Amino acid sequence: MNIIEAQNLSKNFKVKIKESGFKGSLKSIFSPKFENINAVNSINFSVKKGEILAFIGPNGAGKSTTIKMLTSILHPDSGNIKVLGLNPVKKRKQLAYKIGTVFGQKEQLWSHLTPYDNFKFFAAIYDIENNKAKKRISELNKLFEFQKFINTPVKSLSLGQRIRCEIAASIIHNPEILFLDEPTIGLDPVVKEKIRVFIKTMNKEYQTTVFLTSHDIGDIEKLCKRIIIMNNGKIVTDSLMENLRCNYLTKKILEIKIKGAVELTHINGLKILKDEESIIRAEVDTSKRDISEVLKTLDYENIVDITISNIPLENIISEIYSSKGEV
Amino acid sequence: MKKYFYIFKVSLIEKMQYLSNLAFDFIFFSLIVFILTSIWRYIYSDAEIINGYMVNQIMWYALLAEAFWFGSRNRIFSEEMSYDIKSGNIACKINKPYNYIFFSLSKYLGDIFLKLVIFILVGIILGIVFIGSLQNFHIKNLPLIALVYVLGVIIASAIFIIISLSSFWLEENKSIYWVYDKIIIMLGVKFPLEMLPIQLQPIFKFTPIFACAYGPMKLTVDFSMEVFYQIIIAQSLWLMGSIFLALFMYKKGLKKINANGG
Numbered sequence: 001m002n003i004i005e006a007q008n009l010s011k012n013f014k015v016k017i018k019e020s021g022f023k024g025s026l027k028s029i030f031s032p033k034f035e036n037i038n039a040v041n042s043i044n045f046s047v048k049k050g051e052i053l054a055f056i057g058p059n060g061a062g063k064s065t066t067i068k069m070l071t072s073i074l075h076p077d078s079g080n081i082k083v084l085g086l087n088p089v090k091k092r093k094q095l096a097y098k099i100g101t102v103f104g105q106k107e108q109l110w111s112h113l114t115p116y117d118n119f120k121f122f123a124a125i126y127d128i129e130n131n132k133a134k135k136r137i138s139e140l141n142k143l144f145e146f147q148k149f150i151n152t153p154v155k156s157l158s159l160g161q162r163i164r165c166e167i168a169a170s171i172i173h174n175p176e177i178l179f180l181d182e183p184t185i186g187l188d189p190v191v192k193e194k195i196r197v198f199i200k201t202m203n204k205e206y207q208t209t210v211f212l213t214s215h216d217i218g219d220i221e222k223l224c225k226r227i228i229i230m231n232n233g234k235i236v237t238d239s240l241m242e243n244l245r246c247n248y249l250t251k252k253i254l255e256i257k258i259k260g261a262v263e264l265t266h267i268n269g270l271k272i273l274k275d276e277e278s279i280i281r282a283e284v285d286t287s288k289r290d291i292s293e294v295l296k297t298l299d300y301e302n303i304v305d306i307t308i309s310n311i312p313l314e315n316i317i318s319e320i321y322s323s324k325g326e327v
Numbered sequence: 328m329k330k331y332f333y334i335f336k337v338s339l340i341e342k343m344q345y346l347s348n349l350a351f352d353f354i355f356f357s358l359i360v361f362i363l364t365s366i367w368r369y370i371y372s373d374a375e376i377i378n379g380y381m382v383n384q385i386m387w388y389a390l391l392a393e394a395f396w397f398g399s400r401n402r403i404f405s406e407e408m409s410y411d412i413k414s415g416n417i418a419c420k421i422n423k424p425y426n427y428i429f430f431s432l433s434k435y436l437g438d439i440f441l442k443l444v445i446f447i448l449v450g451i452i453l454g455i456v457f458i459g460s461l462q463n464f465h466i467k468n469l470p471l472i473a474l475v476y477v478l479g480v481i482i483a484s485a486i487f488i489i490i491s492l493s494s495f496w497l498e499e500n501k502s503i504y505w506v507y508d509k510i511i512i513m514l515g516v517k518f519p520l521e522m523l524p525i526q527l528q529p530i531f532k533f534t535p536i537f538a539c540a541y542g543p544m545k546l547t548v549d550f551s552m553e554v555f556y557q558i559i560i561a562q563s564l565w566l567m568g569s570i571f572l573a574l575f576m577y578k579k580g581l582k583k584i585n586a587n588g589g
Contacts, residue, residue, distance in 0.1 A: 068418060071422045072422055073421060073422050073584065074584060075581070093424050093425075096422055096423055096424040097424050099422075101419075101422055103418065103419055106416055106418065106419045107419070108420070110337060110341055112344055112345075113337065113340065117337065117340065121333065121337045124329070124330055124333035125333070125334075125423055125424060125425060126424060127329075127330065127424075
């Protein structure tokens, strides 16, 4: 069942253009010029209940604008949106009870209050009775493990602790969809991993649909089964992660540890990336040459070890960005 | 309504942690009260009544107006709300199941409540020390006076909300705060309307100065049911008008939220 549907969704921003220097400033007062920026340009997609979807793209691609339209913050210029069967523009308040949002770069907690007071506050905002709120806080405590700092003012928490509380506060009302806009930005690898585990558990335990934007490939690889890539306001890829890998994994990385000299024959489909004293690193385009053919050309006597790996997802995504639009 | 009371409560709890910050304000407030009472004593050295006010009444008027002004000031509207609109931070605050205008109003009232009560209490103590007790004041009038004070604070905040909402259209609106603030200080706080030229007095009765600065003070120092009715009518009109305008501007402004760039 689709719980998010966007059809021909568009949003433009009018931006003032000013020529440089004093003359340009004067000119812009008397005859201001504006440029229309197509932040989101007629996009279509849908999301099923219980999915964890990665919604990614380079800066300025239109991801955050799309999230803000889905969560009723921005009004679309054209197109239709239905989130949980509701139009976010017309049913803003009704929708707010059913969704949660976390903007990694923006705080929504009251910084001078403790996480506990903040949770009670959010519970009151969502009309949750006191007893139910207490029960929900203790439930979330099991998931997010914030007992140690539940009575410390938010301003004194570390970034990782704060983000855990931000997410917990956003799901205090048990929303059906959670929108996460770069939730792991600025976090160290250990905390990032914890946040990912929380998101996964939450998705599993409460069947919460997660709509995630992130520049962190780890978030996408470890959490999402489906990926939508945006660039220049348009959707350039909408695919399952495994399909994306299959379609784009025509390249393999071959790393050979050697003793003495090994010369790789220059063959079609083989690109040497690194050739140092004891290690050779090469990229093999398997659409042009089978990996076994490359291996046959090697002189095994001088080889200590061989590793064959897929190219990182990060490279695949960069390739999609640059092949399907300007970055 | 329950949730707005909770917002008020949370804002109050947050503010309670920083009450000690008021110490400097009290020193400055005491200094101003001392200067004002000295000036009025000097002005009244040759007269018993000026424009209907005895020296005791005019000094209490000035003192309470200062306490009201000091107690109701904060940065929620002049800085926070305008910044939120300009920076796009408002995005985190409007997608919740409440009305953002009433959220801001409740937050503001919670933020100033304790401060305002303390300033009025300190003002009363300073008044008794510097001026003596307020003549012709009857405790039975207190509920009506309190009502006018509460409405005065709400109208003043609704006007600040309107100025803050202008950030949807204006890049810089600090000058509007500055001018509005100075008009209120000069024409409502430092002097009662009766001290202004007689031709201007009827005009000022139609301004917010009458509803949120002059009205509560006048009623405290010179209570009459006739003045009470005049003030409560003016306050009701200003309250409805300002809230309606704030809601209208907010609705229009929402379409102009600049969230370009994430």
